[in-house]
Amino acid sequence: MQRRLAPLILAFAAVPIALPVIAPAAAQQASSDLTQVNAYIRAVTTMTADFSQTDRNGQTLTGQITLKQPGKIRFQYQKGVPLLIVGDGKALTMIxxxxxxxxxxxxxxxxxxxxxxxxxxxxxxxKVIPSGDPTILSVQARDPKRPEFGTITMIFKRDAGSPAGLQLYGWVALDSQNNRTAVRLTNQRYGAPVADSAFRWTDPRPKGRSAGG
Structure with missing residues (x-):
């Protein structure tokens, strides 16, 4: 279960997709919303948060996420879960x-x-996904040519006190086998100093090969 859940955190398809035809006013609002999400991503220099990851069977793992732009992220799972996901600025590594x-x-x-x-x-x-709630902004990424990537929907709450007026609430991933995983963030904290050493890791493979330090 643990090894199957973790890759779903990586279920973004960050590639071009075909957007549906929508009314001009809605298109303008969607463009504004995407601009706001871009502004959020650029405004967040560092973030730490607690996360809760739940699969379609209701099994839940927890841990802490640490992010430092550009390109650095760490998913530290709860005690007893032998998984770690680290982005060091060049590559994402799952250990x-x-x-x-x-x-x-x-x-x-x-x-x-x-x-x-x-x-x-x-x-x-x-693309922006209508949520029916003006306080929620949902953005979906999907690559129809690569179904193994599945679909990811990032969920933001509008919050004037957060970077660019948005708070990343979490995301929902649906893989090609229709397995659903939801990740929820809480206790988001922005702007605190984060050392680069937070994105190092110990290589468990034989002969002491240590790619992460």
């Missing part, structure tokens, strides 16, 4: 200490690129 395996993805092509690269333009790979 499974139980089976001593390491997997890496270039951040430029990674699912989390939407949050980890302030230079990206969400208008090129995302």
């Amino acid at each position: 499974d200490y139980e089976v001593r395996q390491v997997q890496r993805w270039p951040i430029g092509n990674s699912p989390l690129g939407a949050l980890l690269d302030p230079s990206k333009d969400l208008a090129k790979f995302g």
Whole structure:
């Protein structure tokens, strides 16, 4: 369960998608909303938060997320879960200490690129999803040519006291096998100093190969 859940955190498809035809006023609002999300991503220099990750069977893992722009992120799971996900500015790495395996993805092509690269333009790979609640802003990313990436919907709350007037509430991922995972963030804290050492990791593979320090 643990090793299946973790990759769903990476279920962004940060590539261009086809957008539906919508009314001019709605299109203008959607464009404004995407601009606001871009502004949020660029305004967040550092963030820490608690996260709760729940799959479709109701199984939940918790932990802490640490983010530092550009490109650095760490998912530290709760005690007893032998998984770690780290972005060091160049690559995203998932470390499974139980089976001593390491997997890496270039951040430029990674699912989390939407949050980890302030230079990206969400208008090129995302669309606004109506929520029916004016205080909620949802943005979906999906690549129809790569169904294995599934679909991700990032959920923001409008909050005047947060960066660019938005608070990242979490995201919902749906993979190609229709497995649903929801990640909720709480206790978001912005702007505190975060040392680069927070994004190092110990390589569990034999012969002491340590790619993360």
